[in-house]
Amino acid sequence: MLKGTHHIAIICSDYPRSKHFYTEVLGLSVLAENFREARDSYKLDLELPDGTQIELFSFPSSPPRPSFPEAQGLRHLAFVVDDIDQAVSKLVSHGVAVEPIRIDEYTGKRYTFFQDPDGLPLELCEEVTL
Structure with a gap:
């Protein structure tokens, strides 16, 4: 479907x-x-x-989005990247605050969070191809 x-x-x-x-x-x-x-x-x-x-x-x-504490509904938007370190460096060079890179305990993949100008939570997920 x-x-x-x-x-x-x-x-x-x-x-x-x-x-x-x-x-x-x-x-x-x-x-x-x-x-x-x-x-x-x-x-x-x-x-x-x-x-x-x-x-x-x-x-x-339009009213602001309730993010903290997290409200019901769409939690965040995640983007796939090939190189998370490079993507984080680019964001930081533009003055975007990025959380420390973490490793997902279930998938072993690296990820991090940042926010858009209105505080919408966004995620970077590193997709490693073997």
Whole structure:
């Protein structure tokens, strides 16, 4: 039935700041950018190399996401990387705070967490191919 993930939708509080973060810091490609006047909202369609898309919305006066303590619902968004050390170095060079790299006790894979400009928890998972 399900074949994969098509897109993830994110609502941001500061559109220019989040657009910079997702395109310049994370390096996602812009597919389309539209201002929807009736909603006073931007919709930015972004794409990862595997074809998965992120829809970045900017709705005025949207409430902040409850993250601490963790609320029910989507916990975080995880991105696969080939080299976690290189990815962390790039994030840090852009001033992004990144948690220490950990090893998953069940899979043995390395991972870490960081946040987008609105505090949305994001994860990097290292995919090691043998």
